[in-house]
Amino acid sequence: MRDGSGIVDLGSVAGEDGFLQRLEPVTPAAPPGNTEVLVSFSPCVPFSEPEDFSVTDCTDVAACVITRRDSRLMNHYMNYGRHEGNTFSYNDSEEILTVSYYIYSHSEPHTVVHYQCSVNESITHIQSFSVDAPLQIWVKSPCACPNACTLVDVGPGTIFLIVLCLSVTAYFLIGSCGLRAFRSSSGVQMTPEDSVWCMLCYHLNDRPRDRPKKAPIKKKRGHALI
16 A cells, blocks of 8 residues: 555445444443533545534544433534545555545644454444544454455546547448359458448438429319319
8 A cells, every 4th residue: 555556445444425334322421411422533525413404513524423411402513624735645565555534734633533344344443432532433344454345447538439439340340241142253252332331321311302392283163173
């Protein structure tokens, strides 16, 4: 990874909605009475909590911690890191990618996520969550392995090659339909029809012509004159 030989696609680690965790309960270190702590985290897509409010502390964030008190009557949303300015570090021996998310630049990280290459999939948190320490998340996934789930980038060059291959295939198929057989001293031979492309263009541009209108029938003294 340090030599640029591998890529870990964090988007493939998350779910279809872009979240790695959505309103996942965690255990606080010193929980007050009737308090529930929830965590939402998206590794690549900024989100806001709650969705029905345009301005909260958790607006366009990567991680959000929600505390609920008194049977969800009082909710408090805390920003726990944004995507802008996050830092990456990779441990080659243990195959662990660590990503730190910050609230402000040059501040201490509030969320630290460790992505470990593994054949199994699991997500674990620090045993006791505290506001005085960063939120720690450990993710084990096959997509955390270098180049395991990297999406193929279809660029202009790939599109050009696809169009070129289709054009060459169509050229030979249509050309083979225009072969003409003739007998010679050495046997039956096939030669391409000279006007095959002209015939193709003719059929593409051919339109049914309007039928000529019949001359009106003139009537005179009860007789029809044609």
